[in-house]
Amino acid sequence: MTRIDKILGKIFRGTADANVPFEDLCHLVRGLGFEERVRGSHHIFTRNDVEEILNLQARNDGKAKVYQVKQVRQVILKYKLGGPSDED
Numbered sequence: 001m002t003r004i005d006k007i008l009g010k011i012f013r014g015t016a017d018a019n020v021p022f023e024d025l026c027h028l029v030r031g032l033g034f035e036e037r038v039r040g041s042h043h044i045f046t047r048n049d050v051e052e053i054l055n056l057q058a059r060n061d062g063k064a065k066v067y068q069v070k071q072v073r074q075v076i077l078k079y080k081l082g083g084p085s086d087e088d
Contacts (some may be wrong), residue, residue, distance in 0.1 A: 017069040
């Protein structure tokens, strides 16, 4: 099981949205083919075939913000990302 698979599993369970490390969430989004640019503390992710822009920012404790974890989960489900073709 790859690191991305483990992070996806944690996010899809939805039981630990407050405990997802920010770096893991960024790694997942990059692994799903999003391009990243950083402006200060904002990590902005875009992908040509995804309408939404993901603007992620870490909490002070290094964890991802709960609403941003939910936002990433919704985008993954909406666009059916995370399958074998998305994990190059």
